[in-house]
Amino acid sequence: MLVGDTAWALPWRATREQAAECAAERAVKGFNAALLMVVQPDMHATGPEERHLDEGFARAFDDLPRGTLRELRPEYFAYLDGLVEELVSRGIVPVYQPVFHGYGWKGLSVVGRVASGEDVARFQRYLIARYGAKPAIWLVGGDGDGLTPNISAAGETCHALDAYGHPTGIHYQPHAEPDAHQGADWLDFQRCQTGHNGEHMPDRVAAMLRETPTKAVANGEPT
Numbered sequence: 001m002l003v004g005d006t007a008w009a010l011p012w013r014a015t016r017e018q019a020a021e022c023a024a025e026r027a028v029k030g031f032n033a034a035l036l037m038v039v040q041p042d043m044h045a046t047g048p049e050e051r052h053l054d055e056g057f058a059r060a061f062d063d064l065p066r067g068t069l070r071e072l073r074p075e076y077f078a079y080l081d082g083l084v085e086e087l088v089s090r091g092i093v094p095v096y097q098p099v100f101h102g103y104g105w106k107g108l109s110v111v112g113r114v115a116s117g118e119d120v121a122r123f124q125r126y127l128i129a130r131y132g133a134k135p136a137i138w139l140v141g142g143d144g145d146g147l148t149p150n151i152s153a154a155g156e157t158c159h160a161l162d163a164y165g166h167p168t169g170i171h172y173q174p175h176a177e178p179d180a181h182q183g184a185d186w187l188d189f190q191r192c193q194t195g196h197n198g199e200h201m202p203d204r205v206a207a208m209l210r211e212t213p214t215k216a217v218a219n220g221e222p223t
Helices: 016-028 074-088 117-131 149-161 203-210
Strands: 004-006 033-037 093-097 137-142 168-171 189-193 216-221
Touching: 004 216, 016 033, 016 074, 033 137, 074 093, 074 117, 093 117, 117 137, 117 149, 137 149, 149 168, 168 216, 189 203, 203 216
Parallel strands: 004 033, 033 093, 093 137, 137 168, 168 189, 189 216
Antiparallel strands: none
């Protein structure tokens, strides 16, 4: 049973001390996973490059504001290594969401809607190489309708290159039909929302369970 917490901004806002405190507190409460936006996704977001300052955040790619993912900052991922270690050491499995497709952090044009399949697949390969030997879940679609072309590019990359076979799935926006790529070999689970704005729609989970071929399901934002 996946019991996940939503620590969206931990990779680019948290210090290692904060990650350790969060992981310890969540583990005591029975959480076993944490959903992470691997990078700050808004192309037009501004602020100091400091994790501890208001509106500040660490940058993972120099070219993300231009809608591409080719100028990676190794120091960002060196720091993320420590944050991941704090989670995994306490039994919290990182749920890696490479590029978001929905609202984002501030609603300032998420890169997931425009990034090419080639860029996202390359980034997914990097994440598999760096974190694939540890516990992981790949969430290649973050919000949206699950049909952005780079989602299948990332999913196919996971299926082809992840030797550990970590689960790969899609998370949908509140009212999207959660059935994209249902028959794809790379898709292991679908993840809907039943209470994003206070609604109570458990029937969405039942609808996912009726889809064929059968895939695992998760309720990502319940009431």
